Amino acid sequence: MNEKPLRIGLVGYGLAGKVFHTPLYQAAGVELVAVASSDKNKVHADHPNVRVHATPAELFGDDEVELVVLASPSYTHAPLMLEALAAGKHVLSDKPFTSTVQEADEVIAAAEAAGRIATCYQNRRYDADFLTLRQLIDDGQLGEVVFYAAHFDRFKLLIQDRWQESEQPGVGIHYDLGAHIIDQALALFGMPDWVQGDVQKQREGSDIIDSFHLRMGLGRLRVELTAGMLVADNDLRYRVHGTRGSWIKHHLDPQEDQLRQLGMTPQDEGYGLEDESHFGILTQIDGDQSSRSKVPTLKGDWPAFYRELSVAIRQGNPPPVTALQARNTIAVIEAMLESSRTGRRIELP
Template sequence: MALRVGLVGYGLAGKTFHAPLFPAAEIELAAVASSDSAKVLADHPGVTVHPTPAALFADTSIDLVVLATPSPTHPALMLEALAAGKHVVSDKPFTPSVAEADQVIAAAAKAGRIATCFQNRRWDSDFLTLRKLIEAGELGEIKSYRAHFEFYKGEVADRWQERPAPGVGIHYDLGAHLIDQALQLFGLPDWVEGDLVIQRSGGAIADGFHTRMGKGALRIDLFGNYYAPDHSTRYAVHGTRGSYMKRFMDIQEDQLRGGMTPLDEGYGIEPQDRWARVTTFDGEQGSSRFEPSIPGAHQQFYALLRQAIENGGPPPVLAEEARDTIRIIEAIRESSEAGRRVTP
């Protein structure tokens, strides 16, 4: 019997970034909590549409709940889902605060259920390729890591993501992905410097950030903003033996927005003109090549989560890892307000 999932929320995230991944992970979308049943049923005629999250949590046929809801709602909904005996996935950010993350972790342990965070960018093509090179030692010891996640959204829109609330701001949004990737590669840093700014006219939430972190001699620089008409800069990573230089974001978001799914031929595969340039130096001479990109695979998050639920292993993203990302976000905010380095 397929794992049955209930999706809470059917806006952009639920419709575009979660639901299309389930079939490739052998997970059945069985129910959706939404106030717009016609929209849901137009895409998924066989599902049950519940009017509220509480009604979905009470559905005894559901094994796993996925929250594709506004960030401020994540802690309360995760606690409610766990109390109902469900495994639960929160879209990022996991929670607005470390204290709330601790509450969710404790509740999951008490319920004997998995609570995890949808850090799908671990399965981006460029990150998978970079991680392979680092783990193989091709770049040597990394000394400088610079990553960008930028778009152009010059006008402030009337939506919840633009209104001040817990867990809202570019550091919780794009920043959560950048931080999670850096922590996966290098672990928690020794110190954090953060700079948060409102750059757009009429803006009410942080929409630009630069975060610098240090771990020994390693320097990690993370950038995000909404004033990037040319948002092709992605990675500049330098080690004792080589460099990884990458332009353009992973292709999966554009493919999903265009209606492609992981079951379609070509999904997650970057064209050759998007491959990274890898330059290595053996101490005497250097060489440069374009590194074929490992295909992106956001669906792997759900495939690995299904295996964890069915076999009792750890989920693909530990709740403690998600909490560490929030710990860094809190340090960024503290540093930006105080104008100094802080220890996370």
């Protein structure tokens, strides 16, 4: 077995690369060896010993790089993944995996032909609240889940001059926050039987979809996912009802604020831990008796994604998010768009 840390080449050193990826590497036991960026000084201010390449193509030709991480605009993911795979690299794209299912299929075929892993960075599977919910479901404390609602809302009235607000393939809240909560739902329950959705441009002058409401069905389970940019009261995260009880959770996982606002690292005491006042409420039914209790939120662990991916690459195991799972998220997004356009419920194969 290769005992050396997995060696990473990062494409892009904006917010995603600087905040959501590189701070996790030490805790995950992986090593950043190269970055493709037009701002060499910005990279070296944080990582003075890392090689900086002027272009992604130069980074793909770096023999020391084993895994290429794409922290680049959404519409670049598919072409850059194909280029990285052709260079013999494993590749991890930020979400969304691709802009279309057709692109996802092309990436999957290229990865299989190259004998390399292609995966998508779904760090929200390692959110503190989502890990807690998975444990509640796995332990049977909710019984059979019959209703699942997840919200991922913001309040951003002003439109900023950045690629995330421009009309491009793979851009919009459905591909951004939506890709996370769709992936979480599919990770818990699998692909739905049908999808019904509504997408909007709610903010005046918005070029992108900035609100969506998605319903999915699987047997008697109903899933409801929403995200919007004009939600001032945006604390609600989950409402989950089952045959034995319900779990209601407010407040977002703390890791984003810890990394982005507080300057914490995963090595710091308290990283990934949620304040007790934010714990979710479990209501359980036993016969004709009901009980309500706070459920301590598990520790969030975004570095676990990289730890598991490193093991997958070294040992030939499936990655924490398979390319097929990443493709399925895009398939649901496309079905939601079709449903919103036609006003019909879309049956999935």
